[in-house]
Amino acid sequence: MNTTAINGALFVQMIRNGAAYLYEYRTVVNDLNVFPIPDGDTGDNMYMTIDAGASQFHDEAPSSLDDAAKTAARGMLFGARGNSGVILSRIFFGIAESFSGKEEATATDLSAAFQNGVKEAYGAVSVPVEGTILTVLKDASAYAAERLSPSSTLESYFNDFSAELQRSLDRTPELLAVLKEAGVVDSGGAGLLYIIEGMKNALSGIFASGSRNEPQKEAETDFSLFTEDSELLYGYCTEFLLRLQNAKTDIEHFDLDSYIAYLNSVGDSVVAFRNGSVLKVHVHTEKPGDILNNAQQYGEFLKLKIENMTLQHSGANIENRFAAPLRAKKGKKKRYGVVAVAAGEGIKSTFTSLGCDAVVDGGQSMNPSAQDLLHAFEDINAETIFVFPNNGNVILTAQQAAKLCESAEVRVIPTHTIGEGYAAISIMDTEEPDAEKLAEELAQAVANVVTGQISRAVRDTEKDGVKVVKDDFIGFSDGRILVDFPDRTAATLALAESLSAGDYDILLLICGEAVDEAETKALYDALSEKYKSTEIIMIDGGQPVFDYILVLE
């Protein structure tokens, strides 16, 4: 079969099939983990990201490629989780940008789109690292572009693309020492390989099995959730397609920016874009009627959807699940808001007690989406919000959410660990009027802290000169494995020694969900005995994956 052009409907099928292929292989991708601990989540993160794009389309089949690509990209930008997820969302954002104004795309158009995707993806990270998803995307795009000819079809383009993608993926261990040491290829690159495979197969009508490839069905709505006495706390999710009409407005000079400003004045979570004479609008409001009447002065509706956001769907409509109360934003804004990302009830309540306005659930192997963070930002009525990702794989997502946020100035303090987050938040001076100065102080606090972690090894390996035995407890800090012991307490004591715990004023010992009180008590006593001049503070963090987190300051 020789497909010469992709239209909107085919593009949606390709995205869905890409998501479905990745879903099938996501655990394979998860297992491509550099660190021998149970925290591999690249496959899950990338799947949830692309699925957030695919699930934007219910039963509608957008004919315009521009509309389809933009809608999918928007879904992915908001749904992005983890570094690979953020990069994936930016690839599709770049593709959508390139498809702007196009009803359909040829192989040449697709090649240009992927190259724009490369550019956008590299722009997403401050220091691009080669040997990752970025490299394999760049190599595959360049190779497929070189081999383009007037006789190229979409199939031939994708064949070239995926062949080079596989070869480039196999080369990643040569570019990135940590991959070679762990004996794996890059997980993000592998995730991309499955997505491209799915997209390519959609062209030939080969679809992955399972219902994930079907259009999302509307879930049954439970009307009992909004009773005679319910308050309209969340407003209405209002979406429509409006055909601008010559009789009503000057279509060519229709001022979209002013229109978006109007929507923001009567609602929030506004997304509006136009495709030719079609205006697509998404807004949360308490009075949809006002917005509809206003819209009708410019044209007529092609399609309308209004949902009461209190009625939670069991379907994939995340907007309803995470809808922010509209009225939270009324009243006086405070100067600063604080959002932290953390897993474990104890750690979450600790951050709350340190003054966080919101603690978003997440951390190792359960990264929050940009949308999750965005909703936390929107719930806080503050001028400037400081966000502490507390995990290296959440920082990009937080930066993406910061860019998407319109209700406040959001500053990401790039904390890589719970310990760094604690160090920064606990010294935060909310009386400081200058946000820039405060950000500097917080960054300084982060620089002065050392975090060590204990987790169980999931495979035999040798890393950083330490022989790791499966099921042993390994202690590591700053990406380096320092100790391996069959006994957890011994590993923790050795880690503390290796990090020179005695040189610090404070040792915060955060105990995970896997350890019991007798064990932590014995460990606390041993540490207190050994490091007499160090103040040891123990917290029941309840976090998964890391049995102990040692924070030294």
Added chain:
Amino acid sequence: MLVLFTDTDCDVTPKIAEEYGYNLISMPYSIEGKTTYPYVDFKKFDDHAFYDVLRSGTIPNTSAVSSEVYLSYFEPVFAAGNDILYVHFSRAMSASFDAMDQAVAELKEKYPAREFYSIDTKHISIGCLYTVRLVGDLYKSGMSAREIVETATKEVDHVALYFFADDLRFFKHSGRVSGLAGIMGTLLGIRPIIYIGDDGKMVSIGKEKGRKKAIENLLSRMETLGDSVADHRILVAHTDCPDLAAEVIAEIRTRFGKDIDIELSPVNPTIGSHCGPNCIGLCFHATHR
């Protein structure tokens, strides 16, 4: 004759009282409904046992003394034809002094010839003890009541007391420290630095991470605010952390002179009820508070 009074909130023990001839007014605290009057209900204060009870999670309450209590202390003195000089803890921190005023007004009607002098140390704990000892010395030197009051009241503004909190639950329960709004209950090694201002009220003026930095904060305030500190009394208070207090004393001697006298004082249980265990306080002579 002039009879001296002070109270147990000033960290005055019966032994110190006896040195100068002070009468000691006992300020009560209560744990689970049981009220205790220091040095009335016990002879010797076992600070370690007391603060261990607080460490186990108990937060005691304190209460003001009534005018009847003051009458019972003061009336026999007036009846015997003597005058009173009362050196007390900060008036701004307790309703006890309204009761005292009432008692004194009543007694003045009954004994119009008698004089009642008072010195508000505008402090608690060792911040008061500084002035209690000063007044005691002046009294022993034969100074008149008016002269003592004048001299001591001037000195009060130059007595600085800085301390750090270890567990904010006690201060939050007490509600007597301002400026703590931004600091939450779980401290996790964060130590608010608190001082007592010219108005005799506790104010949080910063925070430090870890005991070492908190101690350094207190010492650096002593260096910048101190006024010929080595020639005046220096007092260190602790709520059952004598090792830490010993470190502070050693450090003061390193910085201000190896032979200087420093008085170490366990904080009395009533004031300790507001502080909780593991606090360190430092009192010295300063250009201002």
